[in-house]
Amino acid sequence: MKQDTTGFFQRVYEVCRKIPYGRVTSYGAIAQYLGTKSSARMVGWAMNASHGLEDVPAHRVVNRNGLLSGKHHFEGTNLMQQLLESEGVEVTDSQVQDFKVVFWDPNLEL
DSSP: OOOOOHHHHHHHHHHHTTSOTTOBEEHHHHHHHTTOTTOHHHHHHHHHHTTTOTTOOGGGEEOTTSBOTTGGGSSTTTHHHHHHHHTTOOEETTEETTHHHHBOOHHHHO
């Protein structure tokens, strides 16, 4: 039986839209906020499916170590990195620098 992910994806997008400019969060932090702690991978699937939605800043969602693990889902060579850098987030070798400083935790902020 196929699981309906539409509702879950929409909840992920609602959280993602609240990530402040110049900040990042992780797939796991979003999953934990939604009460589905072990569904970080599904959050990643939601981010991958969001690329046609202009109001979902998927570039602000990275893995738990600050790596741009979803960068291959963006058009161009370094679009995810370029979008983050345009917001003042420093990225070196596909990793967010000062990750703890720019990390936005929805569990604490919302």
